[in-house]
Amino acid sequence: MPKRTATTANAILGLLALRDEWSTWELTQQLRRNMRFFWPRAESQIYGEVKALVGRGWARSRQTFVGRRARTSYTITARGQRALTDWLATPPKPTALECEPLLRIFLADFATPEQLHVAIDQVRADGDAILDVGRVVSTEYLAGTAPFQDQVHVRALVFDFLSSHALMLREWADRAEQAIHAWPRAAPRTRERAAKASIAAVRAQYPEPHHM
Amino acid sequence: MPKRTATTANAILGLLALRDEWSTWELTQQLRRNMRFFWPRAESQIYGEVKALVGRGWARSRQTFVGRRARTSYTITARGQRALTDWLATPPKPTALECEPLLRIFLADFATPEQLHVAIDQVRADGDAILDVGRVVSTEYLAGTAPFQDQVHVRALVFDFLSSHALMLREWADRAEQAIHAWPRAAPRTRERAAKASIAAVRAQYPEPHHM
DNA sequence: GATTACATGTAACATGTTACATGATTAC
DNA sequence: GTAATCATGTAACATGTTACATGTAATC
Numbered sequence: 001m002p003k004r005t006a007t008t009a010n011a012i013l014g015l016l017a018l019r020d021e022w023s024t025w026e027l028t029q030q031l032r033r034n035m036r037f038f039w040p041r042a043e044s045q046i047y048g049e050v051k052a053l054v055g056r057g058w059a060r061s062r063q064t065f066v067g068r069r070a071r072t073s074y075t076i077t078a079r080g081q082r083a084l085t086d087w088l089a090t091p092p093k094p095t096a097l098e099c100e101p102l103l104r105i106f107l108a109d110f111a112t113p114e115q116l117h118v119a120i121d122q123v124r125a126d127g128d129a130i131l132d133v134g135r136v137v138s139t140e141y142l143a144g145t146a147p148f149q150d151q152v153h154v155r156a157l158v159f160d161f162l163s164s165h166a167l168m169l170r171e172w173a174d175r176a177e178q179a180i181h182a183w184p185r186a187a188p189r190t191r192e193r194a195a196k197a198s199i200a201a202v203r204a205q206y207p208e209p210h211h212m
Numbered sequence: 213m214p215k216r217t218a219t220t221a222n223a224i225l226g227l228l229a230l231r232d233e234w235s236t237w238e239l240t241q242q243l244r245r246n247m248r249f250f251w252p253r254a255e256s257q258i259y260g261e262v263k264a265l266v267g268r269g270w271a272r273s274r275q276t277f278v279g280r281r282a283r284t285s286y287t288i289t290a291r292g293q294r295a296l297t298d299w300l301a302t303p304p305k306p307t308a309l310e311c312e313p314l315l316r317i318f319l320a321d322f323a324t325p326e327q328l329h330v331a332i333d334q335v336r337a338d339g340d341a342i343l344d345v346g347r348v349v350s351t352e353y354l355a356g357t358a359p360f361q362d363q364v365h366v367r368a369l370v371f372d373f374l375s376s377h378a379l380m381l382r383e384w385a386d387r388a389e390q391a392i393h394a395w396p397r398a399a400p401r402t403r404e405r406a407a408k409a410s411i412a413a414v415r416a417q418y419p420e421p422h423h424m
Numbered sequence: 425g426a427t428t429a430c431a432t433g434t435a436a437c438a439t440g441t442t443a444c445a446t447g448a449t450t451a452c
Numbered sequence: 453g454t455a456a457t458c459a460t461g462t463a464a465c466a467t468g469t470t471a472c473a474t475g476t477a478a479t480c
Contacts (some may be wrong), residue, residue, distance in 0.1 A: 006467075007312055014238045014319040025431055027221040035318070042469050047433055065222055067434075069475050092331050093312040095338040095381065099250040100219055100305040102373055104365045106247070107226040108366045111300045119304050126307040128422055138415045144407055153395065154320045156407035157388050161314055163414045164380045169307065170419070173374055176369050185363065195368035202375045207382070210340055218439075235458055259461055281447050281460075408445050 009038055009049050010087045016059055016076035017084055018148065023073045024050060032135070037130050037162050050074055099123070105176065116180050120173050127169030130162050164179050220253055221261050222299045228271055228288035229296055230360065235285045236262060243347070249342050249374050262286055270295050311335070317388065327391050332385050339381030342374050 015030055016022060022030075027050065030044040053059040058080030062073045073082070076084075092210040108116055140146040140157060148155070183191060227242055228234060234242075240255040265271040270292030274285050288296075313331040320328055334367065350371060352358040358365070391410070395403060 007315065010313070011315055014315070014322065017322060023431095024433085028431090037308055038314045038318075040308050040310070043435075044470085045468060048468095066431085067348045067476060070431075072305075084319075084322055085230075087321065087330055088316060088327050092316055092334045093311060094341075095335060096252050096310040097250055098252070098308040098310070098378060101307060102217065102250045102370060103223055103226070103247070104300060104304055105369055106250075106366060107229075107300065108294075109363070110226065110229060110296055115300050122264070122304045123307060127308075128455080131418055132421070135418065135421065138411050141411055142415075150409075151321070153391075153403045153407040154318060155421075156410045157317055157320075157391060158314060159411055160387060160414050161311075161384050163417070165309060165377075167417060168376050172373050175372060178370050179365075179369060191365045193363040199350050199364075199371055200374050201354055203346075203354075205375070205379060206343055206347065209344070211348065220439080235459095236461085240459090253439095256442085256461075257440060260440095278459085279448060283460075 005087070005093075005153075006049075007039070007091065007093065008041055008045065009053060010084065011035060011052065012046065012049055013058060013076065013080055013084045013087075016053075017081060018076060018151075019073050021062070021070055021073050025071075027074075033133065037133070037165075038158070052078065101126075109178075113180065113184065117177070120176050120180070123169050123176075125174040127166040127173070130166035130169075134159060134163050134166065163179075217299070217302065217305075218261075219251070219305065220257065220298060221265060223247060223251055224258065224261055225270060225288065225292055225296045225299075228265075229293060230363075231272070233285050233287050234313035235283055237283075237342065239286075245345065246370075249345070249377075250370070252374075265292065268295075286343050294390060313338075320392075322360065325392065329389070332392070335381050336385035339378040339385070342381075346371060346375050346378065 011031075012027060014155075015027060022211070024047055028046050031039075031043070031046065050059065051061075052209055054061050054074070057077060059074045064071050064073065083204050101122045101188065104111060104119040106115060137155075141149065141155060141159075146152070146155070180192070182194065186194070190208065224239060227239060236305050239349075243253065243255070243258065250395045252344050263272065263273075264271050266286070269289060271286045271288055274287070276285065311316075315361055316323060316331040317328060323331075349358065349367075353361065353364050353367060353371075358364070358367070391406070394406065398406070
C-alpha cells in the first residue's frame with residue numbers, strides 16, 4: 001500500500017467536488033484563476049492527473065464531441081469523495097517559497113547592478129501579477145457575481161493571503177531598489193552601517209519567541 | 213546544445229564562488245541555514261548536483277579521509293565562474309509560492325473546523341521557523357561575527373525579505389483563525405457580509421494599477 | 425482565406441524526494 | 453559500551469515541465 005499524498009491530484013479532486021461536471025479545459029481555467037498562486041502547476045499536467053483519478057476510481061469520465069474532436073469531462077465518484085476527506089485528515093505539508101530572483105540578490109557580488117535591478121523588478125512583477133487577478137476577482141465577489149459566490153467566506157481568506165503576499169513583494173522590491181541604488185556611492189563602512197541599521201529595524205518587528 | 217538553466221546547480225555554484233573549498237556537508241549546512249527558505253531542496257540532492265558540476269568541468273573535487281571514510285570537497289573552476297556569470301545574465305524565473313495549507317482552506321467546505329485549525333497552525337509554524345533562524349542570524353550579523361560578515365549588505369536584503377514573508381504568514385494566520393472561529397456561530401448572511409467587508413478592506417490597500 | 429487565439433492532448437525529458445545503508449563522533 | 457546524532461552517500465521512484473502536434477473558433 002503506497003503512501004499516496006500527491007497534492008495536485010487532491011487539488012483537482014477538490015475542484016471536482018465543488019461542481020457536477022468539469023471539462024479538462026474548465027479545470028485548467030480554474031487552476032489558472034484561483035490556485036495558480038498557491039499551487040502552481042503546468043496546465044499539461046492536469047490532463048495526466050485527471051486521467052489517473054479515473055484509473056483509481058476517484059472520478060468518471062464522459063466523452064463529448066466538438067466537431068470531430070473529442071472532449072473529456074469528469075465527475076467525482078463516491079470513492080473520490082472519500083479519498084478527498086481522507087486526505088484532508090492528513091497533516092498539511094509546510095509552506096514553501098521559491099524565489100529565484102532572491103537567489104540572484106544573494107549572489108549580488110557576482111552580478112552587475114543592472115542584473116540586480118532586473119531581479120528586483122521581477123519580484124515586483126510577481127506581486128503585480130497577483131494583484132491584477134485580485135482586482136478582477138474581488139470586484140466580482142463584492143458585486144455578488146462570482147462563479148462560486150457561495151464560497152465567498154472561504155475565498156476572502158485566500159484573497160487576504162495572496163494580497164498580503166503580493167503587497168509584501170512590492171514593498172520589499174521598493175526597499176531593495178533603494179538600498180542597492182546607494183551601494184556604488186557609499187564607502188564599505190557606510191554600507192555596512194546602513195545594512196546593520198536595516199537588520200536592526202526589521203528585527204525590532206519580531207514578536208517574542210514562542211517557547212517549545 | 214541544451215538549454216541548461218537548472219537553478220539548483222547555479223545556487224551551488226554561487227556558494228562555491230564565495231569561498232575556496234567546501235565539503236559537501238558544509239554545502240548542505242549552508243543551504244540549510246541560508247537558502248532553505250527561498251530555494252528549498254532535499255539535502256541528498258546536493259550530493260548529486262555537485263558531482264554533476266564536476267562532470268561539466270565547473271568544479272574540481274578533492275578526496276580527504278576521516279578515518280576509513282572518504283570525504284569529498286569541491287572548488288569552483290574558471291569555467292564554473294564563467295557559467296555563473298552567464299547564468300546571472302539570463303532572465304530570472306518568477307517567484308513561486310506553494311502553500312498546501314492554503315489549498316486546504318480553499319477546500320474548507322469539505323474539512324472539519326479542527327482540520328482548518330491544523331492547516332492555519334501549520335502556516336503560523338512556517339512563519340515561526342523562519343523567524344527562529346532569523347533571530348540567530350541577525351544577532352550574529354549585528355555582532356559582526358557572522359561567517360560571511362563582509363556580505364552583510366546583501367544578507368540584510370535577504371533578511372528583510374524572509375522576515376517580511378514570515379511576519380505576513382503569522383499575521384494572516386491570526387486573522388484567519390479569528391474569521392473561521394466566527395463561522396459556526398454566524399448565519400450565512402452575516403458570514404457573507406463579514407467576508408465582503410474583509411475583501412473590501414484588503415482591496416483598499418491595493419496600489420493604483422500599473423498600466424502596460 | 426489567412427492568421428491568431430483557444431482547446432486537447434502526448435512523449436520525452438528534467439528535476440526532485442524518500443528510503444535506505446553505513447561509518448564516525450558525541451553524550452550518557 | 454551503547455544509543456543517539458552527525459556525516460556521506462546511492463538507488464528507486466514520484467512528480468513535474470517543455471516541446472510538440474493538431475483540431476476548432478474567432479478575427480480581419
